[in-house]
Amino acid sequence: MTVRRSVFVSLLLAMLLGTVACAQAPTVTTPKNGDRIGPSVDVKGSLGHYGLMVVITDVYNSKTNEKLASVPGIRHYTEQNGTFAFRISTPRNAWGENVPLTYKIRTFELKGKDSPGPETVVTCYAEDR
Numbered sequence: 001m002t003v004r005r006s007v008f009v010s011l012l013l014a015m016l017l018g019t020v021a022c023a024q025a026p027t028v029t030t031p032k033n034g035d036r037i038g039p040s041v042d043v044k045g046s047l048g049h050y051g052l053m054v055v056i057t058d059v060y061n062s063k064t065n066e067k068l069a070s071v072p073g074i075r076h077y078t079e080q081n082g083t084f085a086f087r088i089s090t091p092r093n094a095w096g097e098n099v100p101l102t103y104k105i106r107t108f109e110l111k112g113k114d115s116p117g118p119e120t121v122v123t124c125y126a127e128d129r
Contacts, residue, residue: 024048025118026084026107036127037090043105044085045120047078051109054116059091062100062125075110090126101126 028045031037043055056073060066069091078084090103103124109117 023109023111023117025120026053026109028105028107028120028122031105031122031124033123035122035124037103037124038127039092040087040089041105041124042085042087043107045083045107047082047084047109049078049082050080051078051082051111051117052076053078053084054108054110055086055088056106057088057090058104058106060102060104062102065102068101073106090124092126 024047026045026047028043030044031041035041047053053076054073055076057071058067059069059071061068071089071091074086074088076084076086088105091101103126105122105124106119107122108119111117
């Protein structure tokens, strides 16, 4: 019985570790790195399976790379086939007229409490006015 239990535990650990190792970052198709985006942007892509997506937008001063703000992430389930599409707002320029803004849009799957999966980051810039 001990050998069977040991084999069972080994198989169970292998399956669990395999699941963790297979965690994948979301694929973001829109927006693309380098895009200039307006006061809002559609974030589209896929996860490959049904899951809970989180989007967080970090805002930087493009000249100094100083982090100015972090917009708490929305949480949104993917469609059954793993695709997602939702609109987020991007902070406007509350730091002065001439401060160019860079947005780092971070997406990841949330698996359980405080257990984020691998992250995808898309870097965009505030549209010219």
